[in-house]
Amino acid sequence: MQLRYNFRLYPTPGQQEQLAKTFGCARVVFNDALRARREAFERGERVSDGELSRQLTEAKKTPERAWLGDVSSVALQQALADLNTAYRNFFQSVTGRRRGAEVRPPRFRSRKDSRQTIRFTKNSRFAVTSGGKLRLPKIGELTVRWSRELPSEPSSVTVIKDAAGRYFASFVLETTDAPLPPSDSEVGIDLGLSTFAVLSDGRTIVSPRFLRQAERRLRKLQKALSRKKKGSANRLKARIRVAKAHARVADTRRDWINKHSTKIIRENQVVFVEDLCIRGLARTRLAKSVHDAGWGMFTRKLEEKASRYGRAFGRIDRFFPSTRLCSACGTQSGRKPLYVREWTCTCGVTHDRDANAAKNILAAGLADKSNACGGDVSPGFARQSPVKQEPAEGTTRCW
Numbered sequence: 476m477q478l479r480y481n482f483r484l485y486p487t488p489g490q491q492e493q494l495a496k497t498f499g500c501a502r503v504v505f506n507d508a509l510r511a512r513r514e515a516f517e518r519g520e521r522v523s524d525g526e527l528s529r530q531l532t533e534a535k536k537t538p539e540r541a542w543l544g545d546v547s548s549v550a551l552q553q554a555l556a557d558l559n560t561a562y563r564n565f566f567q568s569v570t571g572r573r574r575g576a577e578v579r580p581p582r583f584r585s586r587k588d589s590r591q592t593i594r595f596t597k598n599s600r601f602a603v604t605s606g607g608k609l610r611l612p613k614i615g616e617l618t619v620r621w622s623r624e625l626p627s628e629p630s631s632v633t634v635i636k637d638a639a640g641r642y643f644a645s646f647v648l649e650t651t652d653a654p655l656p657p658s659d660s661e662v663g664i665d666l667g668l669s670t671f672a673v674l675s676d677g678r679t680i681v682s683p684r685f686l687r688q689a690e691r692r693l694r695k696l697q698k699a700l701s702r703k704k705k706g707s708a709n710r711l712k713a714r715i716r717v718a719k720a721h722a723r724v725a726d727t728r729r730d731w732i733n734k735h736s737t738k739i740i741r742e743n744q745v746v747f748v749e750d751l752c753i754r755g756l757a758r759t760r761l762a763k764s765v766h767d768a769g770w771g772m773f774t775r776k777l778e779e780k781a782s783r784y785g786r787a788f789g790r791i792d793r794f795f796p797s798t799r800l801c802s803a804c805g806t807q808s809g810r811k812p813l814y815v816r817e818w819t820c821t822c823g824v825t826h827d828r829d830a831n832a833a834k835n836i837l838a839a840g841l842a843d844k845s846n847a848c849g850g851d852v853s854p855g856f857a858r859q860s861p862v863k864q865e866p867a868e869g870t871t872r873c874w
């Protein structure tokens with residue numbers, strides 16, 4: 476399985492200049508190729524990848540594009556590969572062969588884009604030096620803040636400049652993780668509103684105060700930004716402040732989510748979560764809390780770590796009535812408005828709303844699994860479940 480390892484980079488002013496040049500060249504190559512593909516499309520033709528690559532080589536010989544020769548040719552080839560991937564994702568999305576959100580066709584890159592990236596593959600001969608620097612072709616040796624060790628040799632590195640003006644190196648490598656020793660525990664997870672998540676064993680995960688504070692601060696800065704006059708120097712300053720606060724919230728949230736997802740995967744052999752219709756929810760007044768809570772990232776991390784460490788992970792259908800069922804006797808007790816935090820079933824058992832839902836998610840997951848695999852525990856079974864129907868426009872989950 477492929478993993479990404481991200482580290483902060485500290486290029487010198489000279490290296491920053493050279494990086495800016497490479498970002499710029501990669502952008503021009505990407506845009507030239509996109510234009511060529513669009514023009515060919517209008518003529519009813521198709522340009523092959525080989526043809527685009529040949530056009531790039533030719534362009535370097537012309538006076539208008541000769542400066543492309545000043546930067547790493549691998550970074551430019553990778554810009555073509557990016558375009559290729561963007562088109563493939565788009566075509567797979569429109570033909571329904573790709574799950575998830577709808578993918579838009581590739582658009583032109585701009586120097587004003589908040590994120591600039593270039594990628595170097597192995598054949599560009601990038602290297603981590605014995606002194607712990609990252610050596611990039613035609614850029615030099617960059618200082619890296621190594622927060623952990625690379626477990627194996629990376630196959631590529633992407634250099635990113637984000638909206639806050641920070642630089643990162645994102646390495647791709649094959650994991651060599653051994654599966655964790657088996658565990659007897661199984662868990663269902665309900666993604667709550669008053670808490671971040673509730674586990675079927677009754678434990679809750681609450682988002683920490685420092686994260687909520689950082690998020691509040693970000694919202695304040697965003698409001699301040701919206702009040703600034705368009706095109707003014709103050710607006711630019713406010714925009715940078717928002718980008719920095721945003722980066723801080725994202726980092727903090729990622730760390731926190733990593734910590735909790737690792738703990739859950741370590742402790743449990745089998746993990747089920749509700750497959751939330753986050754896009755549907757986003758249309759409601761809950762939008763803010765849904766996005767801030769970072770559930771999407773949380774469930775993706777659980778899935779990724781489950782497959783890394785030999786655990787089973789599954790998503791339960793979003794229309795499963797996890798809140799309505801009594802987890803003790805299985806009675807359907809009707810729809811419950813959001814304010815109902817606790818309820819008592821006719822069988823006499825009193826439930827916490829979210830903990831009951833988490834127990835039902837676990838039970839449904841285990842039932843699904845024995846149907847799908849004849850009772851076998853096999854990681855990755857969730858992928859074999861039939862493709863779920865998209866809900867009608869505006870449909871939201873009943874809590």
Ligand SMILES: [Zn+2]
Nearest residue numbers: 801804820822
């Ligand atoms: Zn009951």
